[in-house]
Amino acid sequence: MKNKFTIVIVLLVSAVLLLAGCGTSKSSTSGSSEDKTFKVGLEAGYAPFNWTQNDDSNGAVKIAGSAEYAGGYDVEIAKKVAEGLGKELVIVKTEWDGLVPALTSGKIDAIIAGMSPTAERKETIDFSDNYYKSNLIMVVKKGSKYEGATSIQDFKGAKVTAQLNTFHYSVIDQIEGVNKKTAMDNFPAMRVALESGIIDGYVSERPEGVSASAANENYVMVEFEEGFETSEDDTAIAVGLAKGSDLTEKINDALAGISEEERTSIMDSAIKNQPAAQ
Known part of the structure; x- marks a missing residue:
């Protein structure tokens, strides 16, 4: 009886370990799938940086959970960054006020939404190198x-x-x-x-x-001859990232690969292609 009892215990322990192993494997697979996406938040209402449209014309990207698409300068930059990261771009349409909370809570991986790296924002999130500067x-x-x-x-x-x-x-x-x-x-x-x-x-x-x-x-x-006084961080635009994000260096590398001439060309195209309603 003692030997039979020992065998039963061993079988039960083995079964538990097997089930635990299956659970770990499933979780790992799910995590791997998540790692293949680059979730970018933007409001899709700030043309020519970003806007909403009804189809995929001019390189627009499908908005997650919606039948609509997002286009614009930010979207084109996001596509190049995602390519540099080797990930699939996912656009998450988010109200302006909700972008930083969405980033800090992990709902998105980055903010690419015409956002300036101001000192106040830097207290909460990190930023990449600048990808545009405006007046x-x-x-x-x-x-x-x-x-x-x-x-x-x-x-x-x-x-x-x-x-x-x-x-x-x-x-x-x-x-x-x-x-x-x-x-x-x-x-x-x-x-x-x-x-x-x-x-x-x-x-x-x-x-x-x-x-x-x-x-x-x-x-x-x-346009003013005597305009507003601003700092360089105010008029620059950068990618918003969670504090200590391991994506920062890789994103900077991707941005460095976009020449000034190409950035100007992307903006000119965005202005030309924006929907009239925007």
Whole structure:
């Protein structure tokens, strides 16, 4: 009986170990599958950096969990980075305010969304090397008294806003006597507000200003001789990454392989290909 009991115990232990081994194998396979994707978060509403469209024309990428596609400068950069990493690009459409939380919680691997590596953001996340640099402008209505502005101080008394949680909104304070309006969630909302007269102008970056004026003949981009004071980090754009991410060096290598001429060409194409509604 004692020998039989010992045999039973041995068989039971063997079975448990076998099942445990199967579980480990399955988990490992699943993890391997995850490692083959590069999940990028962007809002898909900031043309020409990123936008939403209904098909895969002009190299647009399918948005995860949606029938829609994302296109734009950021998407093209993301494709090149994913290629450099040897991974499949997955676009995760995320509201601007939710991008950093999505990154820190592990829902996405990187933010490639026209985001500036500001000192405040660097307290929470890391950034790659810059992949674009732009100047700040103002978008106003064609025919308005602000169309011919050459200095930001020409907007004294004007109703001005910018996107929520961006440095664009903070620089409005540099305009003396400005009527600073509540920050808005996204650029389509600001364009509607401009069209309806709720605001006289909104602060943006040059590529978006070019897009706005190209999309609607009632919008004009104002470039300044005496513009906003900004730091290099404010006007630069980089890939947002989790603190200590092991992807940083590899992404920097991928970005280094994109020449300035190619970056300019990608942006020119993005401006040309953006949907009219954006």
